[in-house]
Amino acid sequence: MDLINDYRNSELILALAKQIKAEAATLSRPINIMEICGGHTHSIMKFALGELVEGVVNFIHGPGCPVCIMPVSRIDEACELASMQGVIFCTLADMLRVPGSHTSLLKLRGLGHDIRALYTPLDALKIARQNPDKNVIFFAIGFETTTPMSAVIIQKALDEGVKNLYFHINHVTVPAPLRAIMADKNVNIDGFLGPSHVSVIVGSNAYKELALEFKRPIAISGFEPVDVMASVLNLIRQHKRASFEVFNEYKRAVSAQGNVKAKELVAKYMRPCTFEWRGLGEIDDSGLCLKDEYVSIDARRVFALQKEQATKEAKACICGQILRGVSKPPECALFAKACTPNSPVGACMVSSEGACAAYYKYQRRGA
Ligand code: SF4
Secondary structure (H helix, E strand, O other): OOOOHHHHHHHHHHHHHHHHHHOOOOOOOEEEEHHHEHHHHHHHHHHHHHOOOOOOOOEEEEEEEEEEOOOOHHHHHHHHOOOOOOEEEEEEEEHHHOOOOOOHHHHHHOOOOEEEEEEOOOHHHHHHHHOOOEEEEEHHHHHHHOOOHHHHHHHHHHHHOOOEEEEEEEEEEHHHHHHHHOOOOOOOOOOEEEEHHHHHHHHHHHHHHHHHOOOOEEEEEOOHHHHHHHHHHHHHHHHHHHOOEEEEEEOOOOOOOHHHHHHHHHHHHHEEEEEEEEEEEEEEEEEEEEOOOHHHHHHHHHHHOOOOOOOOOOOOHHHHHHOOOOOOHHHHOOOOOOOOOOEEOOOHHHOOOHHHHHHHHOOOOOO
């Protein structure tokens, strides 16, 4: 089986659209489906799936973009650390352009600070080895998909006795914000497209309790258009028969238990902690922090940060509402005008997984 072309087969996509419309014909209103992951948002836009099921399915974009959900306070911390003398600050490329309260990492780099965009997180270890006289800080971001990689780097650094590599952990988890969105009475969602890559790590069982507790079906879906359409069809069928199961459409990669080894490695170095999400606020146990025994490599604790500084958001940016699923990018007054990928005002336009970036790339006429 061709894992790309077979899952982009236009005849199959159109047949699924027809089935979705037939199933939805008896519903009194369009079904609201949130795709949690930014990868799904881009797939829906790229293949115009919303238009194929227009009038019967309303896709709502969720908080599954690690750059988008990073609050201004964390960007400010990153800028503060990156401005310190003797520091090499490393992170993934998209983070550089996200505006903080007063500046961005990209602007600081322009002022001469040593801020590096990594191709792979493992490069942080290489940079630390090559620069023993500098403090190398790795600003780690991402959902469950990328957390194991950070745990691997921590393990390698500790095993090798690398003394000048510090970690600013900003890893977050999917189930906790999902719970917050499901509990929000202002958000009217009938079913969820579960993330692809995250689910490879956490496993399909991770969502069972949530689906039952909040009476919302979840379909774990691959990123290709056939995956998405098959998952939507399942969600409509579940919605009609009031079933609240976790449907694993992405069985070719996701198991019930997930990647147990990766989860154990993460649990060795990190523990759950409260994380402040852009748009969603503070959510208990939704982020990860280094365990107390690794305080000596925890950048947030080793370097004194000025926590009292007030943060400043771009006023007209509605990125937070978009991440909560209550607004869509074209509703923002700045969309495709003052805010573009070349000159982003908010994080949702910066990230390649952001909803604003997806609308700008594939559906600008909506502006
Ligand atoms: S278009 Fe720009 S300013 Fe508007 S919500 Fe998106 S990121 Fe924020």
